[in-house]
Amino acid sequence: MxxxxxxxxxxxxxxxxxxxxxxxxxxxxxxxxxxxxxxxxxxxxxxxxxxxxxxxxxxxxxxxxxxxxxxxxxxxxxxxxxxxxxxxxxxxxxxxxxxxxxxxxxxxxxxxxxxxxxxxxxxxxxxxxxxxxxxxxxxxxxxxxxxxxxxxxxxxxxxxxxxxxxxxxxxxxxxxxxxxxxxxxxxLVDGSNDAIISKTLDGIITSWNAGATGLFGYTAREAIGKPILMLIPEDRRTEEDEILAAIRAGKRVSSYETVRRRKDGQLLDLSLTISPVKDNDGRIVGASKIARDISERRRHAEAQALLLAEMNHRVKNAYALTSSLLLLSARTTKDADTLAKMVADRLAALARAHSLTLPSAASGEGDKRPDSLRSVLAATLAPFEGSTDAGAPRLVISGDDAPVPDRLVTSLALLFHELATNATKYGSLSVPGGRVELSVRGSEQETEISWLELGGPATSMPAEKGFGSRLLDLAARELGAIERRWEADGLHVILRMARTADPNPGAVVTDSPVAP
Known part of the structure; x- marks a missing residue:
C-alpha cells in the first residue's frame, strides 16, 4: 500500500x-x-x-x-x-x-x-x-x-x-x-404514589399503574381496555373532549385541578397533567396522564380559610363586645370606680368564656373546664349578665341540667357565645330593656335548649348567610339539630341534642322567617 x-x-x-x-x-x-x-x-x-x-x-x-x-x-x-x-x-x-x-x-x-x-x-x-x-x-x-x-x-x-x-x-x-x-x-411508574395512566386518542385506557389502583380502586385488569370516561363525573365529560383535542394538536395539558370518580362512587379532588404519546415515527397515538390526589390539601386550605375567617370574626367581635359591655355597665352605675371594677370583671369573664370556645388542649383550662350543661352556659354567658332598665335580670337560665362530654364543650360554648355576641350587637341585649331567657328541658332521648330574646328590636331573617351562620352549621354537625325563628321582638333558637355518643349525625340548621 x-x-x-x-x-x-x-x-x-x-x-x-x-x-x-x-x-x-x-x-x-x-x-x-x-x-x-x-x-x-x-x-x-x-x-x-x-x-x-x-x-x-x-x-x-x-x-x-x-x-x-x-x-x-x-x-x-x-x-x-x-x-x-x-x-x-x-x-x-x-x-x-x-x-x-x-x-x-x-x-x-x-x-x-x-x-x-x-x-x-x-x-x-x-x-x-x-x-x-x-x-x-x-x-x-x-x-x-x-x-x-x-x-x-x-x-x-x-x-x-x-x-x-x-x-x-x-x-x-x-x-x-x-x-x-x-x-x-x-x-418509576409502578412505584409512583401518583396515578399514571395512558390512553388512546379515542379515550381507551392502555396502561394503569399501582398508584392508579390505589387512587381509583380499579385493578389494571378492570381498567385497561375500558373508556377513561368511567373515571369522569357526568357533569365534567366535556373536559375529556377538550383534553383529547389539545393532545391531537400536540399540546401538553399543564397541571390543572378537577374532580374524578372512584370505583366506589366517591368523588376525588385531583391535579392532572397530560402529555402526548408519540410512536417511533413521531406521530401522536395517545396521551399519558398523571393524577395526584389533592383532597387533603384542599381540606387543609378550606380549614385554614375558615380559621382565618373565624379569627377575623372574633377580632371584630372583641372590639364590638368591649364597647357594648362598657355601655351596658355605664347604664347601671354612676361611680367611676365601680364602673371600672365592673368593666374589669366583665372583661375577665369574657376571657374565661372565650377560653371555652377553644379546644381543651389550647384553652389552658385543663381540668377546670365545666362538665355540665348549665355550668357551660353560665360560664359562657357570664360577661353578658346585668340588669334591664327596669331592674330585671338580662339573662336567665332555667330548667334541667345534664353532663356534657369534653369534646362538645367547645362547640356548645362557641354556639352560645356567638348568639350572645349577636344579641349584644343587634338583638335584645343591645337595648336597655331587652333580655334573654334560656330554658333547658331533658328527656331520655334528647336535651332541648331554648334561647329566646325578648324586648329587643324587630328582627328579620337575613338575605344571605354570614360567618355566624356558618358557625351555626358547624355546631349543628357536632351538637344536634338547630332551629332559628325570627319572632316579633327577638330571635328564638332551639337546639336539640341527642343523648347518644353520636349526637345527631347530619343535623342541619332550620330557619323560619319572622313570625306574623
Whole structure:
C-alpha cells in the first residue's frame, strides 16, 4: 500500500458478505449470543469473541465515549493494564462524528503518531492495528480495535465483516440502553404514589399503574381496555373532549385541578397533567396522564380559610363586645370606680368564656373546664349578665341540667357565645330593656335548649348567610339539630341534642322567617 495509514472505505457488492459457511456460522452464533445477553459484560464478551474469531487475532478491545466525550476502554482481550492506561482517551473521532470509516494502520512505526504512543504500542508487541467505528445511527458512540504482531491491513471481505460486527454491536448496545431505560421508567411508574395512566386518542385506557389502583380502586385488569370516561363525573365529560383535542394538536395539558370518580362512587379532588404519546415515527397515538390526589390539601386550605375567617370574626367581635359591655355597665352605675371594677370583671369573664370556645388542649383550662350543661352556659354567658332598665335580670337560665362530654364543650360554648355576641350587637341585649331567657328541658332521648330574646328590636331573617351562620352549621354537625325563628321582638333558637355518643349525625340548621 502507498501509505502507512489508510482509511478503508466499504465497497459493498451486490452479494454483500461472502457466502462462506464459517463466516455465516460465526455471525449466527454472534447474533444469538447478543440476543440472549442480559448484561453489558455479556454483550461485550460476545462481540470480542466474534472480533477475534472473524478477524483472526487474539487481541481486541471495545471503547466508548463517556459523558464527558472521552474515549474509554470498556472491555478487552489480551491487553495489559499498562497499555490501556498509556493510550487511554486516544481516538481518531469525536463523539457523534458522522460518516466515520475504518482506519487501518499497517505498521505503527510508520504511522506518524507521537513517539509516546508508538513506544506504548510497540512495548505491547503490536505492529498493526485497526479502528472500527461503532456508529449505529451514523453517529460515533465508540469503536472496537483489533491488534496484530506483524504488519498487515484488512482486506475488503474482512472490512465488511468488521462493519457487520460493529453494526450488530451498536444495535445491541442501543437495545440494552433502551431496555434499561424502559425498565427504569417502568419501575418509576409502578412505584409512583401518583396515578399514571395512558390512553388512546379515542379515550381507551392502555396502561394503569399501582398508584392508579390505589387512587381509583380499579385493578389494571378492570381498567385497561375500558373508556377513561368511567373515571369522569357526568357533569365534567366535556373536559375529556377538550383534553383529547389539545393532545391531537400536540399540546401538553399543564397541571390543572378537577374532580374524578372512584370505583366506589366517591368523588376525588385531583391535579392532572397530560402529555402526548408519540410512536417511533413521531406521530401522536395517545396521551399519558398523571393524577395526584389533592383532597387533603384542599381540606387543609378550606380549614385554614375558615380559621382565618373565624379569627377575623372574633377580632371584630372583641372590639364590638368591649364597647357594648362598657355601655351596658355605664347604664347601671354612676361611680367611676365601680364602673371600672365592673368593666374589669366583665372583661375577665369574657376571657374565661372565650377560653371555652377553644379546644381543651389550647384553652389552658385543663381540668377546670365545666362538665355540665348549665355550668357551660353560665360560664359562657357570664360577661353578658346585668340588669334591664327596669331592674330585671338580662339573662336567665332555667330548667334541667345534664353532663356534657369534653369534646362538645367547645362547640356548645362557641354556639352560645356567638348568639350572645349577636344579641349584644343587634338583638335584645343591645337595648336597655331587652333580655334573654334560656330554658333547658331533658328527656331520655334528647336535651332541648331554648334561647329566646325578648324586648329587643324587630328582627328579620337575613338575605344571605354570614360567618355566624356558618358557625351555626358547624355546631349543628357536632351538637344536634338547630332551629332559628325570627319572632316579633327577638330571635328564638332551639337546639336539640341527642343523648347518644353520636349526637345527631347530619343535623342541619332550620330557619323560619319572622313570625306574623
Amino acid at each position: 502507498g501509505t502507512r495509514q489508510e482509511t478503508v472505505q466499504s465497497h459493498r457488492t451486490a452479494e454483500g458478505l461472502p457466502q462462506d459457511a464459517g463466516v455465516l456460522s460465526l455471525l449466527y452464533r454472534y447474533t444469538d449470543q447478543l440476543y440472549r445477553a442480559k448484561t453489558l459484560d455479556a454483550i461485550y464478551d460476545a462481540a470480542l469473541s466474534a472480533i477475534c474469531d472473524g478477524l483472526e487475532t487474539d487481541r481486541a478491545s471495545i471503547l466508548r465515549f463517556n459523558d464527558e466525550g472521552v474515549m474509554r476502554f470498556v472491555a478487552s482481550r489480551g491487553l495489559s493494564q499498562g497499555y490501556r492506561q498509556a493510550v487511554d482517551g486516544h481516538s481518531p473521532w469525536e463523539a457523534g462524528a458522522r460518516n466515520a470509516e475504518i482506519i487501518s494502520i499497517e505498521d505503527i512505526a510508520q504511522s506518524g503518531e507521537s513517539p509516546e504512543i508508538i513506544a506504548a504500542i510497540r512495548k505491547e508487541d503490536i505492529r498493526a492495528l485497526c479502528f472500527i467505528p461503532l456508529a449505529p445511527d451514523n453517529r460515533v458512540i465508540g469503536k472496537f480495535m483489533v491488534y496484530y504482531r506483524d504488519a498487515r491491513t484488512l482486506g475488503r471481505d474482512k472490512c465488511e465483516l468488521a462493519l457487520t460486527i460493529a453494526r450488530q454491536l451498536g444495535f445491541a448496545l442501543q437495545k440494552h440502553e433502551a431496555d434499561h431505560a424502559a425498565r427504569h421508567l417502568a419501575a
